[in-house]
Structures are given as structure tokens and as C-alpha cells.
Amino acid sequence: MDIKAKLDLIEKGTLEMINTEELEEKLKKEKAVAYTGYEPSGKIHLGHTITVMKLKQMQDLGFKIKILLADYHAYLNGKGTIEEIEETAKYNEKCFKALGLSDDTDFVLGSTFQTKPEYTDEVYKLATLTTIVRAKRSMDQVSRHSEHPKVANVIYPLMQVADMSSLEVDVALGGMEQRKIQVLARENLPKIDKEAPVCIHTPLLHGLDGDEKMSSSKGNFIAIDDEESEIKTKINKSFCPMKEIEGNPIIEIATHFVFPNQAKLLIERPEKFGGNLELSEKELIETYSSGELHPMDLKNAIATFLIDYLAKVRDYMTNN
RNA sequence: CCCGCCUUAGCUCAAUUUGGCAGAGCGUUGGACUGUAGAUCCAAAUGUUGCUGGUUCAAGUCCGGCAGGCGGGACCA
Numbered sequence: 001m002d003i004k005a006k007l008d009l010i011e012k013g014t015l016e017m018i019n020t021e022e023l024e025e026k027l028k029k030e031k032a033v034a035y036t037g038y039e040p041s042g043k044i045h046l047g048h049t050i051t052v053m054k055l056k057q058m059q060d061l062g063f064k065i066k067i068l069l070a071d072y073h074a075y076l077n078g079k080g081t082i083e084e085i086e087e088t089a090k091y092n093e094k095c096f097k098a099l100g101l102s103d104d105t106d107f108v109l110g111s112t113f114q115t116k117p118e119y120t121d122e123v124y125k126l127a128t129l130t131t132i133v134r135a136k137r138s139m140d141q142v143s144r145h146s147e148h149p150k151v152a153n154v155i156y157p158l159m160q161v162a163d164m165s166s167l168e169v170d171v172a173l174g175g176m177e178q179r180k181i182q183v184l185a186r187e188n189l190p191k192i193d194k195e196a197p198v199c200i201h202t203p204l205l206h207g208l209d210g211d212e213k214m215s216s217s218k219g220n221f222i223a224i225d226d227e228e229s230e231i232k233t234k235i236n237k238s239f240c241p242m243k244e245i246e247g248n249p250i251i252e253i254a255t256h257f258v259f260p261n262q263a264k265l266l267i268e269r270p271e272k273f274g275g276n277l278e279l280s281e282k283e284l285i286e287t288y289s290s291g292e293l294h295p296m297d298l299k300n301a302i303a304t305f306l307i308d309y310l311a312k313v314r315d316y317m318t319n320n
Numbered sequence: 321c322c323c324g325c326c327u328u329a330g331c332u333c334a335a336u337u338u339g340g341c342a343g344a345g346c347g348u349u350g351g352a353c354u355g356u357a358g359a360u361c362c363a364a365a366u367g368u369u370g371c372u373g374g375u376u377c378a379a380g381u382c383c384g385g386c387a388g389g390c391g392g393g394a395c396c397a
Contacts, residue, residue, distance in 0.1 A: 148389070210358075240357050250357090273355075296356040 032170040037068035040088035044095035045221035076152035098316035141177035210239030
């Protein structure tokens, strides 16, 4: 596959790449490193899965994949004691493997390197380069909002920037909520004589309740190891306004999971409502916006799809 | 180190001057209405009132101690 084709593949489904020219250079490298950091989370859900799938795709294209299990970051973000978080990290590692990343994937626990002298030295250097306002702003979409924000909130982004240098990352992949931290890295790493990675941002999934963001703290997600019945119930309870595409979580699941995976979505429908349909992405959008496709039929189709799509994951989770 | 204020349901907060059955909104759950969800309407559930000792027939409320949070002051050779 030529480089142009690889670039197109990587760009597919992303919101932005900063920037494409640099990524092209990275693609000429032998084993360029792509990384994503995740705060250990009680459940790995479809939102996480968007980035994991992108990592998997890049792995297939020859990238070395490093996943940071960001235990200290979670700790700084008030997600629990470091012991609890490390338990969760183990579970998350299993989830990521279940999603199909190969054995060549490096899983790195943050605390294994984030206290080393070279690392803290870089954090301190970054601390002298970053204003408090800038650091706080970079955390707007990432940190828990507290009436009593902690110093931890401004250490967090500095560490994330230092991670990229310590893990020798060529490409940093993350959801759009990471953008401000990533840009901070692009800006400040060169100032401490480190190379800034290419930054790639993927879209955020709306919560099943229609909330801005699917998030484990809000319970508005499909977890990758949810039971079949749970998937059905959750999809059925989901926000899904008739004819509306924008901000519709069920349509988003179709866009981000069905169609990258298969050309058509089978909609099983009783005869009295028009009988079965097989729709391409474009057709789905048209049919749904026109009102010809009822939300309930779409929901049933999506639930069926997800149950099948996540079957391998459930198997892996129970057998490993 | 000193002083003041705060801590009540998952969340935001009520519970007056003067101690008298711990409440509301939001959220959650369930029903009604929709061939989904939401919106709307109806209904329900939920408490170690931060912890602890005391006063009292009776304490969220008064007194003491402790913890956590917030603000201020002091110290600055």
C-alpha cells in the first residue's frame, strides 16, 4: 500500500490531523509509535472503542502501538485510590486486548515511569513554560468539575505532555476532548528540545441519553462487555428523536461502528411497517431523515448489530 | 499557629426569630401518552442530618471535642 492510501485510511473517521505532512513523514519511518492514554475506567465503552479501533488500524499499517494506562492521571483526576485504579487498569488492559489489538501492543502503566528523575525534570520544565490559565483551560473537557479545583488539575496536562516525550511517541491519538492538551504538547515540547508528535483527534460519541459525551461516570454508554440483554435494554432506552441525525446517538453508532465494518445495515421490520430494508450509510441517513425509517426499527437493527459486533469481545472476556 | 463560616437524599439546597414527626427541586424508578427515546402528565422510592460526647421528655437545631472544606489573620530573624 502506498503512503497516500495509508494516509487516507488513517484520516477516515477522524476530525483532524495536526498535521498531515508530518504524518506522511512518520509513515516513512520503520516502526513509528502511535499512542493513546486512557485513564483507567470502570467500564470500557463505545467511546473508547473509537480510538482503539483507530489504533488497531494503525497497527495493521505498521505502527508500534503503545497504550498508556494512565493510573496517576486518574488519581490526579480524583478517580480513586492508586490501588483501586491499578486494579481497574488490569481490567482495562484485558478489554483492550479483547477489542483485537495484537500481542505486539505495549501496555504501559503510568506510574512505572512517571516518577523517574528525567520525567519529573521535564514536568518541572513544562511547569515553567505553561501559565496556570492555559493549563486549566486545557483541562476543561477532561477533568471533573469541582468547586474546589486542585493543583492536581494543572499537573495533569503537564504530565500528559511529558508522557509523549518519555514514550517516544510519533503520533498521539485521542478524542476531541484531548485537543487542548495535545496542542499544548505541540507547542511546548519543541521548547524543551523534544519533538512534538503528530496529533490525531477522533469524534466524541454522544451519550445514549443524548448528553454531549458518552462517559462512564454518567452511565450513558454501551460497555464492550455488556450482556446481550443489557445492550437491548440500553439501546431501547436511548434518546433517538424521529428524523433527526444531528446528535442522535443511535445514528452515531451506525456511522462509527456499522459502516466502517460493513457496507449495509439490515433493518428487520414487520410487514405492516414496510418490511425489511438493507441500507448503505447514505441511504440510512436519507431514509431516517425523511421519517420513512422509524426509530424503533433502527434501534432494533442497531441492537442486533452491536450484539454481534461485540460477541467476540464478550467471548474473550469470559475465556481469559 | 489563631479567628470566623460551612458540612442535611445521587446533586443543589430548605427546615424562621424561640429545640417539637427531616422537606422541595433536579435526577432515579414505575405507570399514562406516543409503534422508540425525549417532552408532557400521574405516582413512588431514597437519609448514620460529617464523626463523637453531652444537655433535654424531645436535638439537623443548644454545648464540648474531632475530621474535612472555605475565607481571613498572624508569623516573616
